[in-house]
Amino acid sequence: MPKDGSVTSLDGLGKPMWLVLELTYRCPLKCVWCNNPLDYDSYASKELSTEEWKQVLREGRELGALQLGFSGGEPMLRDDLEELVAEAESLGYYTNLITSGVGLTPERLSALKQAGLKQIQLSLQSAQRTLTDQLVGARVHDLKLDTARRIKAAGFPMVLNVPVFRQNIDQVEEILALAEEIGVDYLEFANIQYYNWALLNREELLPSREQIDNAEAAVNRARARLGKRMTIYFVIPDYFETRPKACMNGWGSIHLTIAPDGAALPCQEVRVIEGLEFPTVREHSLQWLWHESPLFMKFRGDEWMKEPCRTCDEKEKDYGGCRCQAFLLTGEASNTDPACAKSPDHHIIESAILGSRKPREHKPLIMRTPGGTTVIPS
Amino acid sequence: MADTTIQPQDKFALNPMFLLRWEKTQDAYVLLYPEGVIKLNASAAEILKRCNGAATVAELVGELQALFNEDDIIVENGIYRFLETSHAKGWISNQP
Numbered sequence: 073m074p075k076d077g078s079v080t081s082l083d084g085l086g087k088p089m090w091l092v093l094e095l096t097y098r099c100p101l102k103c104v105w106c107n108n109p110l111d112y113d114s115y116a117s118k119e120l121s122t123e124e125w126k127q128v129l130r131e132g133r134e135l136g137a138l139q140l141g142f143s144g145g146e147p148m149l150r151d152d153l154e155e156l157v158a159e160a161e162s163l164g165y166y167t168n169l170i171t172s173g174v175g176l177t178p179e180r181l182s183a184l185k186q187a188g189l190k191q192i193q194l195s196l197q198s199a200q201r202t203l204t205d206q207l208v209g210a211r212v213h214d215l216k217l218d219t220a221r222r223i224k225a226a227g228f229p230m231v232l233n234v235p236v237f238r239q240n241i242d243q244v245e246e247i248l249a250l251a252e253e254i255g256v257d258y259l260e261f262a263n264i265q266y267y268n269w270a271l272l273n274r275e276e277l278l279p280s281r282e283q284i285d286n287a288e289a290a291v292n293r294a295r296a297r298l299g300k301r302m303t304i305y306f307v308i309p310d311y312f313e314t315r316p317k318a319c320m321n322g323w324g325s326i327h328l329t330i331a332p333d334g335a336a337l338p339c340q341e342v343r344v345i346e347g348l349e350f351p352t353v354r355e356h357s358l359q360w361l362w363h364e365s366p367l368f369m370k371f372r373g374d375e376w377m378k379e380p381c382r383t384c385d386e387k388e389k390d391y392g393g394c395r396c397q398a399f400l401l402t403g404e405a406s407n408t409d410p411a412c413a414k415s416p417d418h419h420i421i422e423s424a425i426l427g428s429r430k431p432r433e434h435k436p437l438i439m440r441t442p443g444g445t446t447v448i449p450s
Numbered sequence: 451m452a453d454t455t456i457q458p459q460d461k462f463a464l465n466p467m468f469l470l471r472w473e474k475t476q477d478a479y480v481l482l483y484p485e486g487v488i489k490l491n492a493s494a495a496e497i498l499k500r501c502n503g504a505a506t507v508a509e510l511v512g513e514l515q516a517l518f519n520e521d522d523i524i525v526e527n528g529i530y531r532f533l534e535t536s537h538a539k540g541w542i543s544n545q546p
C-alpha cells in the first residue's frame with residue numbers, strides 16, 4: 073500500500089495505480105485497533121468468488137492499475153490466494169501480500185513464490201510475546217517471528233508493519249533491533265488511524281506527545297546507523313500535527329479498494345460515512361465504478377470543498393484531509409478534517425489529546441469479535 | 451570522470467526488489483518496487499535495461515553512444531550521473 077512518505081513519482085493521470093483487494097474480512101485474530109468494519113461478520117456470506125476476483129484483476133489492469141495488494145481480514149483464509157496471485161502475475165501486476173502471518177505455512181509460502189508473488193507485508197505488534205498475544209487475542213507472537221524469518225529465507229522483500237499505539241510505542245528500540253536481526257527491508261511504524269475498532273478504543277490507544285517524540289528520536293538514531301540497509305517509515309499521527317494527512321493522495325485519485333463483497337471504494341474505511349451508496353463489481357464494470365460512479369465523483373478534485381479549505385493555499389498538498397475522519401468527528405464528510413488547526417472543529421482533536429494525558433481509570437479494551445463482546449479487562 | 455565512484459569495468463544489476471517493465475497504459479517503462487512506482491524516461495529505461503550484471507559500464511556507454519543521436523561526451527556523462535543516482539537510490543548494485 074502507498075505509505076505516507078513513499079515515492080510515487082508517477083502522476084496517475086487519473087488511473088487507479090494502487091489496487092487493493094480485501095479478499096475477506098474473516099480473520100483468526102481480534103486486534104483491538106483493527107480498521108475493518110464493526111459489522112465485518114456480515115460480509116462472510118457475500119464474498120466474491122475466484123472467478124469474480126479474476127474479473128476484477130483483468131478490469132483493473134485495463135484501467136491502468138500497477139500495484140496490487142491482497143489484504144483483508146486475513147487473506148490466507150482464502151484457499152484460492154495462490155491462484156489469484158498467479159493470475160495477477162500473468163496480467164503484469166506487482167503483487168503484494170498483506171498478512172498477519174497466520175496461515176502462511178511453509179507449503180503455502182513456497183506455493184506463493186511459485187505463483188510469482190513479489191513482496192510480503194507482515195504485521196507485528198510488539199517485541200514482547202505476552203503483549204502481542206494479549207492485544208491480538210491469540211498466541212501468535214512466536215509464530216509471527218518464525219514466519220518473518222521464513223519469508224526472508226524464501227527470498228521475498230519484506231515490509232514489517234508495526235501498528236503503533238500507547239501500549240507498544242515505548243518498545244520502538246526493541247522492535248528496531250528485532251527487525252534488523254530478521255533482515256527486514258522496510259520497517260513501517262504505522263501510527264494507527266482511529267476508525268472502527270481503533271476509534272472504539274481510542275482513549276486507551278492514543279499515545280502521548282512525549283511518547284511520540286521519544287519514538288521518533290529512536291527512529292532517527294536507527295536511520296543514521298542503518299543507512300540503506302533498512303528503510304524506516306515513521307509517520308506522526310495526524311492528531312498531533314496541525315495539518316491533516318493527504319489522505320489516499322486525494323479521493324479517487326490513485327487508489328482503489330475492492331471490499332470482500334465487491335464494493336469499489338476510494339479507501340477501505342469509507343463505509344463509515346453514512347448516506348453514501350456503495351455499488352459493487354457484481355452490478356457494474358470497474359471502468360464505470362472508477363470513472364463515473366457517484367461515490368467516486370463525490371469528493372474527487374476540489375469542487376466539493378467548503379471553507380476554510382476552499383480558499384486555502386495548501387489544498388493541493390493535503391486535499392482537505394480525510395473524509396472519513398471529517399464525518400466521524402464532525403458529522404459531515406465535506407467538512408475540513410478536524411486534524412487541521414484551521415478547522416473550526418479542531419478542538420475535538422485537542423480534547424481527545426488532553427483526555428489521553430489525564431491520569432484516570434483505564435477502560436477495558438474491546439476486541440474485534442462479533443458484537444465486540446470480548447474485552448481485555450483493564 | 452573526476453567526481454564519480456563508478457568505474458568503466460563495473461557491472462551493475464537491478465536489485466531483486468525492483469521490476470522493470472514496459473507499461474502500455476503509461477506509454478513508458480516503469481520501475482516497480484514494494485512501495486511505489488517510478489515512470490522512466492526513454493534514456494533512463496535504456497540504461498536500466500542494460501544493467502543485467504554482465505555488461506560493463508564501458509560497454510553500456512558504447513552501445514548507448516551508438517543508439518542516441520547525441521554528442522558522445524554528453525551521453526557518457528549522462529550515463530555516469532544516472533548510474534550514480536540509481537545506485538544511491540538502491541535500484542542497482544555493483545556485481546562482484
Ligand SMILES: C[S@@+](CC[C@H](N)C(=O)[O-])C[C@H]1O[C@@H](n2cnc3c(N)ncnc32)[C@H](O)[C@@H]1O
Nearest residue numbers: 105106107144145170171172195233264265270
Ligand atoms: C487490516 S490488516 C489486514 C491484513 C492482515 N490481517 C494484517 O493484519 O496484516 C492491514 C494492515 O492494516 C494495519 N492496521 C490495522 N488496523 C489499523 C489502524 N487502525 N490504523 C492503521 N493501520 C492498521 C495492520 O497492521 C495491517 O498491516
Ligand code: SF4
Nearest residue numbers: 099101103106145172
Ligand atoms: S488487523 Fe488484526 S484483526 Fe484486523 S484483519 Fe489484521 S490481523 Fe485481523
Ligand code: SF4
Nearest residue numbers: 381384386387392412
Ligand atoms: S484548511 Fe483545508 S486545505 Fe487548508 S491546510 Fe487545512 S485541511 Fe488543508
